Amino acid sequence: MCVGDSMTIGTAGDFTWRYRMWQHLKATYDGPYRIVGPRRALHDTLQDAPTSYAYGDPDFPEEARGHLAGWGEGWLHMAPLIGDAVRRHEADTLLVSLGLIDLGFYTNAEQTAENVRRFVTAAREAAPRVRAVLMPVIRNVRAADDAAFGAARERFNELLGKAVADLSTPGSPLLLASEPAGWEIESATFDGTHPSALGEHLLAAAFADAMHQGWGVGGRYAYGDGTRTVPGTADPGRP
DSSP states (O other), rough: EEESHHHOOOOOTOOHHHHHHHHHHHHHSSSOOOOOBBBOEEETTTTTTTEOOOOSTTSOOOGGOEEOTTTTTHHHHHHHHHHHHHHHHHHOOEEOOOOOHIIIIIIOOHHHHHHHHHHHHHHHOTOOOOOOOEEOOOOOOOHHOHHHHHHHHHHHHHHHHHHHHHHSSSSSSEEEEOOOOOOOHHHHSSSSSSSHHHHHHHHHHHHHHHHHHHHOOOOOOOOOSSOOHHHHHHHHHHO
């Protein structure tokens, strides 16, 4: 189950990193799997609501579109929802990218880290052996231009790493993903925050490589025409 904010739900016309992850798993993972979640839609910016189903690839199958992501939602919002979502959809692996909204509008770094712990606790109450990959808050244009916000992002990422180390167990492991290799605001986003097509690949790659290195799931992430790869990887690409 992919869990996130506006960078994960995407907007009308986006492929989304969720789609890139589905392509990657389809190409590299032989085991049975399902992508699950209570939501299917993209965010429609004109209606300011999650009402669009206009994915960049209309052949993105309905059964692979499941997620728990929302525009303007963070750890604060997802902690109360994750238990029911895990229970109802029988999720055993969570790919989580949250925190930018929390730090920007709702909670400081310490409070946000406490909500991470609430989230993990609730997920484990629903599925004691659930595992998760947690993404640090990625630098965006506000973090680059606003020194106080940039410092809050760095502080939270430190606390996130500590939470992963404290909370991970052999029966319910947690991984801290690396910030996407090659993430440059100008090329990886289309507006200073939300991922461009390249950014979608870089986000998917960070999650995919964490799962491959930590749990042996799938292979290393690659894309392109056989000669290009995501920065920081060495595997041959694919369309």
